[in-house]
Amino acid sequence: MKRLVTVVACASIVMTLATAxxxxxxxxxxxxxxxxxxxxxxxxxxxxxxxxxxxxGFDVDFCRAIAAAIFNDASKVxxxxxxxxxxxxxxxxxxxxxxxxxxxxxxQRDTQFALKATAxxxxxxxxxxxxxxxxxxSALELNDATVCVQQGTTTExxxxxxxxxxxxxxxxxxxxxxxxxxxxYESGRCNAYTTDASQxxxxxxxxxxxxxxxxxxxxxxxxxxxxxxxxxxxxxxxxVKWVFYAMVNAEELNVTKANVDDQLKSDNPEIKRLLxxxxxxxxxxxxxxxxxxxxxxxxxxxxxxxxxNVGQGSVLKITRGLNALWTKGGLQYAPPIR
Amino acid sequence: MSVGAASGAPKVPLxxxxxxxxxxxxxxxxxxxxxxxxxxxxxxxxxxxxxxxxSGFGFWNQPAGFDISQTLIEYNSSTSTYGRAFxxxxxxxxxxxxxxxxxxxxxxxxxGIARLSSNWLVARLAAGYVQLIRNVPLLLQxxxxxxxxxxxxxxxxxxxxxxxxxxxxxxxxxxxxxxxxGAGPTVFAAFLIAIAGAVVLALPxxxxxxxxxxxxxxxxxxxxGLPSAVFVAxxxxxxxxxPQMSRFSLNGGLEIQPELxxxxxxxxxxxxxxxxxxxxxxxxxxxxxxSEAALALGLxxxxxxxxxxxxxxxxxxxxxxxxxxxxLTKNSSLAVxxxxxxxxxxxxxxxxxxxxxxVEIVALTMAVYLAFSLITALAMNLYNARMAxxxx
Numbered sequence: 001m002k003r004l005v006t007v008v009a010c011a012s013i014v015m016t017l018a019t020a021x022x023x024x025x026x027x028x029x030x031x032x033x034x035x036x037x038x039x040x041x042x043x044x045x046x047x048x049x050x051x052x053x054x055x056x057g058f059d060v061d062f063c064r065a066i067a068a069a070i071f072n073d074a075s076k077v078x079x080x081x082x083x084x085x086x087x088x089x090x091x092x093x094x095x096x097x098x099x100x101x102x103x104x105x106x107x108q109r110d111t112q113f114a115l116k117a118t119a120x121x122x123x124x125x126x127x128x129x130x131x132x133x134x135x136x137x138s139a140l141e142l143n144d145a146t147v148c149v150q151q152g153t154t155t156e157x158x159x160x161x162x163x164x165x166x167x168x169x170x171x172x173x174x175x176x177x178x179x180x181x182x183x184x185y186e187s188g189r190c191n192a193y194t195t196d197a198s199q200x201x202x203x204x205x206x207x208x209x210x211x212x213x214x215x216x217x218x219x220x221x222x223x224x225x226x227x228x229x230x231x232x233x234x235x236x237x238x239x240v241k242w243v244f245y246a247m248v249n250a251e252e253l254n255v256t257k258a259n260v261d262d263q264l265k266s267d268n269p270e271i272k273r274l275l276x277x278x279x280x281x282x283x284x285x286x287x288x289x290x291x292x293x294x295x296x297x298x299x300x301x302x303x304x305x306x307x308x309n310v311g312q313g314s315v316l317k318i319t320r321g322l323n324a325l326w327t328k329g330g331l332q333y334a335p336p337i338r
Numbered sequence: 339m340s341v342g343a344a345s346g347a348p349k350v351p352l353x354x355x356x357x358x359x360x361x362x363x364x365x366x367x368x369x370x371x372x373x374x375x376x377x378x379x380x381x382x383x384x385x386x387x388x389x390x391x392x393s394g395f396g397f398w399n400q401p402a403g404f405d406i407s408q409t410l411i412e413y414n415s416s417t418s419t420y421g422r423a424f425x426x427x428x429x430x431x432x433x434x435x436x437x438x439x440x441x442x443x444x445x446x447x448x449x450g451i452a453r454l455s456s457n458w459l460v461a462r463l464a465a466g467y468v469q470l471i472r473n474v475p476l477l478l479q480x481x482x483x484x485x486x487x488x489x490x491x492x493x494x495x496x497x498x499x500x501x502x503x504x505x506x507x508x509x510x511x512x513x514x515x516x517x518x519x520g521a522g523p524t525v526f527a528a529f530l531i532a533i534a535g536a537v538v539l540a541l542p543x544x545x546x547x548x549x550x551x552x553x554x555x556x557x558x559x560x561x562x563g564l565p566s567a568v569f570v571a572x573x574x575x576x577x578x579x580x581p582q583m584s585r586f587s588l589n590g591g592l593e594i595q596p597e598l599x600x601x602x603x604x605x606x607x608x609x610x611x612x613x614x615x616x617x618x619x620x621x622x623x624x625x626x627x628x629s630e631a632a633l634a635l636g637l638x639x640x641x642x643x644x645x646x647x648x649x650x651x652x653x654x655x656x657x658x659x660x661x662x663x664x665x666l667t668k669n670s671s672l673a674v675x676x677x678x679x680x681x682x683x684x685x686x687x688x689x690x691x692x693x694x695x696x697v698e699i700v701a702l703t704m705a706v707y708l709a710f711s712l713i714t715a716l717a718m719n720l721y722n723a724r725m726a727x728x729x730x
Contacts, residue, residue: 085688142586177675
């Protein structure tokens with residue numbers, strides 16, 4: 001009897017492992033009826049559920065856009081809040097289909113981690129925040145400072161690199177959760193708090209007296225944030241990448257949530273191809289002809305999503321900067337849909 | 339009779355022979371377990387390979403590149419390896435576990451005995467402490483202590499100056515450190531040897547031959563004398579290293595960080611509540627007649643407790659006490675919540691995230707905790723065997 005139980009248990013373990021590793025993510029998502037999206041959960045403007053459990057944010061909207069393209073319904077997403085430390089394992093083990101959690105695209109993550117970064121949806125860089133009354137004007141004055149930092153991030157490494165390169169002595173205190181790191185900084189355990197600049201703005205607003213804190217001008221690293229998928233599923237990689245490019249192209253062509261229905265009648269061949277009026281690019285990546293129309297109609301173009309979550313239409317008021325379209329002096333540049 | 343039983347044995351068919359059947363069942367179970375382990379390992383290996391994920395311990399000698407706030411051994415973020423970071427985490431965990439076990443035992447015994455006090459207020463206070471602490475999750479208590487410690491301490495610029503050149507502020511407690519002028523490692527080694535010698539002296543066989551007071555005196559002399567003698571022999575000159583104020587912090591001397599204090603406070607106070615109950619149970623298990631008899635013989639209350647009650651109570655106390663020690667060691671991994679760089683925080687936290695080798699790193703961390711627990715259990719079992727009732 002015991003042996004039977006053991007054999008059954010062992011067989012079921014092997015079977016679970018085998019099913020977990022199946023390749024066609026799109027089929028799994030369709031069968032499930034919802035997209036599993038790994039998001040931040042603690043970061044206003046990027047990923048944060050409200051009191052009713054409704055998720056909102058820049059990264060969150062990107063998951064909704066993928067769901068819109070697949071299901072024509074932006075609400076068919078199940079969000080999982082992931083810590084910086086756990087996010088890659090969650091994606092590798094198929095707990096989530098896509099990881100959109102302000103994650104920096106690095107060579108190691110793109111190759112060794114068995115993951116693929118799809119496209120840079122936010123060009124970021126690491127900065128520092130300090131108390132105003134410390135009278136620090138530059139990060140180069142931070143010799144001997146104690147810095148609070150969140151664990152499992154490129155931030156942790158950049159911080160040590162930066163202090164070493166500038167021959168400054170560093171004392172860092174590392175926390176698992178963003179909230180814990182911020183609360184330690186606020187209570188005075190650290191002189192400075194460091195993370196990506198985009199997060200600094202949102203974290204500053206969470207403090208009890210935002211006006212007492214200042215973000216220093218130095219940006220000490222390149223942090224191209226990107227949605228990640230698992231390696232080995234080219235179709236899924238393509239879907240995630242092109243949903244993003246469709247949003248950028250839509251902004252460039254001035255196709256918005258409000259005017260997308262009118263734009264269906266546009267004579268511009270680029271708009272016709274984007275919205276599936278002419279040609280049929282969607283079906284070649286396993287979606288429908290009107291995939292990009294659905295994305296813009298239900299979620300919006302890149303600029304709209306940026307503005308409403310982190311830009312001028314939000315409390316964060318982050319300027320577009322590097323994230324402006326290439327036509328406006330920024331780096332956001334999407335390959336053409338044709 | 340025994341001859342008859344032996345000659346009757348061959349008549350039983352092999353399959354009905356209880357010993358043979360037991361052997362078959364045990365053997366079969368072993369084979370099945372090994373098969374499951376093998377299948378799991380193969381499946382994990384195959385999955386890793388299919389996903390092009392690295393495996394093995396190749397990362398061990400690669401540079402770590404991140405900073406660690408508390409290091410008991412030499413560690414440098416630019417040159418030290420992941421392996422070195424592992425040892426830093428291990429020693430930090432050991433520090434908390436050893437200090438925690440010692441302090442929790444002291445507090446636990448005091449509270450446990452206080453619960454049985456005839457003084458109404460003392461007994462009620464002890465009971466209240468146990469009930470309150472035992473019923474609140476440890477993680478919450480750790481967060482409470484961390485925030486309480488940080489809130490209570492002054493800002494860096496308003497540091498409390500301690501007599502003798504120390505400072506106390508939100509960044510921690512800064513004390514003058516004893517600088518041994520390069521002889522540090524040798525003196526430390528001498529200290530360890532002296533402790534080992536003292537332990538040998540405490541062995542019952544040795545103690546019986548020379549007498550307990552003499553053994554204690556020699557042990558103390560050894561622990562203090564040997565390191566001092568080695569230091570003097572090394573010819574280095576001692577100096578005090580005072581913490582120096584800089585713009586943001588204090589450098590030099592001995593630094594005790596608030597994370598360590600909060601973690602120790604949380605673990606000790608929590609575990610002591612359980613130890614107190616264990617101690618109370620042990621004392622109550624000693625028949626009342628024992629203390630009545632001791633008092634009737636004219637022994638004082640303290641002597642009664644020390645010589646009559648506690649030695650008998652220890653037999654009941656030690657096994658559950660071992661459990662509490664193991665719990666404390668394992669609970670120390672909650673350090674991750676308050677930023678104390680223990681093994682879990684450094685190794686299964688930062689190192690795992692950077693190398694992405696979850697299988698190796700988690701397995702190694704589990705092995706470390708298993709080894710800690712087995713060593714603690716072994717030591718406590720030896721102690722238990724010594725304290726157990728010697729039947730003559």
